Amino acid sequence: MTTTTTDIESRLFIDGEFAESSDGATFESLNPASGAVLSNVAHATSADVDRAVATARRAQPQWADAPLAERARVLRKTAELIEANVDELSVLESRDAGKPISDCRAQVAGTAQWFDFFADVSTHLRSDVIPSAPDHLNYTLRQPMGVVATITPWNYPLPLYGIKLPAALAAGDSVVLKPAEQPPLTALALARLMREAGLPDGVLNVIPGLGESTGAALVDSDVDMISFTGSTDVGRKIAAQAGSDLKKVTLELGGKSPSIVFADSDLDKAATGALFTFCVHQGQLCSAGTRLLVEDSIRDEFVGRLVGMAEELRVGDPADDSTQLGAVMSQEQMDRIEGYVESGIEQGARPLTGAERVTVDGLENGLFYRPTVFEDVSTDMKIAQEEIFGPVLSVLPFSSDDEAVGLANDVLYGLAAGIWTNDLRRAHRFAREVEAGIVYVNTMNALAPWSPYSGWKQSGLGVEGGIEQAESFTKLKTVWINLGDDVPSL
Numbered sequence: 001m002t003t004t005t006t007d008i009e010s011r012l013f014i015d016g017e018f019a020e021s022s023d024g025a026t027f028e029s030l031n032p033a034s035g036a037v038l039s040n041v042a043h044a045t046s047a048d049v050d051r052a053v054a055t056a057r058r059a060q061p062q063w064a065d066a067p068l069a070e071r072a073r074v075l076r077k078t079a080e081l082i083e084a085n086v087d088e089l090s091v092l093e094s095r096d097a098g099k100p101i102s103d104c105r106a107q108v109a110g111t112a113q114w115f116d117f118f119a120d121v122s123t124h125l126r127s128d129v130i131p132s133a134p135d136h137l138n139y140t141l142r143q144p145m146g147v148v149a150t151i152t153p154w155n156y157p158l159p160l161y162g163i164k165l166p167a168a169l170a171a172g173d174s175v176v177l178k179p180a181e182q183p184p185l186t187a188l189a190l191a192r193l194m195r196e197a198g199l200p201d202g203v204l205n206v207i208p209g210l211g212e213s214t215g216a217a218l219v220d221s222d223v224d225m226i227s228f229t230g231s232t233d234v235g236r237k238i239a240a241q242a243g244s245d246l247k248k249v250t251l252e253l254g255g256k257s258p259s260i261v262f263a264d265s266d267l268d269k270a271a272t273g274a275l276f277t278f279c280v281h282q283g284q285l286c287s288a289g290t291r292l293l294v295e296d297s298i299r300d301e302f303v304g305r306l307v308g309m310a311e312e313l314r315v316g317d318p319a320d321d322s323t324q325l326g327a328v329m330s331q332e333q334m335d336r337i338e339g340y341v342e343s344g345i346e347q348g349a350r351p352l353t354g355a356e357r358v359t360v361d362g363l364e365n366g367l368f369y370r371p372t373v374f375e376d377v378s379t380d381m382k383i384a385q386e387e388i389f390g391p392v393l394s395v396l397p398f399s400s401d402d403e404a405v406g407l408a409n410d411v412l413y414g415l416a417a418g419i420w421t422n423d424l425r426r427a428h429r430f431a432r433e434v435e436a437g438i439v440y441v442n443t444m445n446a447l448a449p450w451s452p453y454s455g456w457k458q459s460g461l462g463v464e465g466g467i468e469q470a471e472s473f474t475k476l477k478t479v480w481i482n483l484g485d486d487v488p489s490l
């Protein structure tokens with residue numbers, strides 16, 4: 001593989017072949033750090049969507065009937081090829097998504113782990129025998145859903161293909177992937193690697209395009225299930241659209257996660273974790289801990305320390321190994337961050353640091369934003385309630401455990417929550433009472449392919465990760481076999 005501009009694959013991937021879109025239309029993929037056009041990418045039309053889905057439909061039964069060892073082999077080989085191409089994929093992801101290269105390397109390696117894990121899952125999906133009645137054999141079958149549409153956002157391109165594709169493929173489904181339009185390129189690079197790994201033609205199809213055209217056409221098409229990650233607003237639209245013909249849907253949506261710091265915690269570690277969770281990938285992740293709930297008795301000391309650490313962070317060229325914060329994804333995203341920061345100030349919150357763009361030498365057209373910490377925030381302000389998707393933190397003090405739990409839950413979202421404490425009873429109480437699908441104690445943002453998670457409240461529907469995710473890509477069937485002499489009669 002290579003990542004020179006001329007070799008970047010930017011066409012649709014349907015039936016094992018790269019092709020232009022049916023009307024020849026393209027859209028630009030930009031490097032957010034420089035503003036330069038990285039590639040003109042084929043824009044899938046609704047005819048392309050239908051062709052991709054029909055191809056996936058045709059290829060699926062053979063994939064479902066392939067020996068399990070063969071499915072496992074393709075997924076494991078994909079993991080090996082991702083590992084063998086870590087450098088090339090990381091450079092492409094960094095240029096396309098504006099992320100620091102060091103983050104990309106770790107995330108590409110992490111993506112390989114998902115393929116590796118689901119290679120094993122493909123041979124471990126089990127059904128149950130249920131002891132319903134002595135003269136009956138009652139068992140379940142898990143059969144593939146069929147054709148799965150996966151629609152992914154721009155913030156973690158490759159990792160999200162890792163979270164979606166191998167679980168669906170392990171379950172025997174075929175997939176049509178619509179990657180986010182801003183960084184679509186590593187989806188096509190991955191398709192090329194999967195073909196090399198021996199994935200049969202048509203089992204994976206990749207159709208870049210804009211959300212309201214290509215994405216909406218895919219949701220309306222003849223797919224059996226939609227696995228979506230993205231904003232809560234678009235998730236609601238997709239669920240409504242899919243609801244008309246009852247397509248199965250899983251949604252992994254937005255978040256507004258609390259990090260709760262108690263005075264009894266190790267404050268050095270808590271500050272490191274609290275900084276990481278609101279700044280990693282410029283705050284552009286759904287599980288970012290963007291509400292800092294801090295015990296009143298340590299508020300000034302802790303917030304002061306955090307602000308000092310935020311000011312030390314190196315914001316700069318994503319291609320530079322020492323960069324800690326890269327570029328924000330797009331101008332639209334920058335406008336959104338600036339709008340929220342303005343609204344925070346208008347509503348009476350006070351920025352202690354940040355609240356401004358950064359100009360990086362040599363990348364004057366790049367989109368960089370300084371980590372921002374607000375105090376004097378009240379829980380009903382927009383900056384405390386809504387997902388910003390930028391490195392913007394709201395500090396909310398509390399003075400009792402009850403108040404901390406109340407503040408943690410006083411938000412529409414329920415994706416993740418973190419607590420920093422050395423009191424085990426407090427940690428366990430919090431883990432039970434917080435309304436979130438993932439709870440972190442003395443850490444933040446951990447993720448592993450074998451660990452299932454789900455969004456609560458407005459953060460989602462269904463499970464990602466773990467054997468449970470592969471099961472969610474199947475249909476459950478119950479079989480009753482009468483081994484006795486009696487049959488139901490009137």
Ligand code: ADP
Nearest residue numbers: 152153154179180210211212215216230231234
């Ligand atoms: P983000 O801004 O985090 O990428 P979005 O929810 O806007 O989140 O987009 C996530 C994905 O959903 C992208 O691939 C986008 O193109 C797609 N999308 C946006 N609108 C629609 C829609 N109406 N129907 C289907 N997909 C959509």
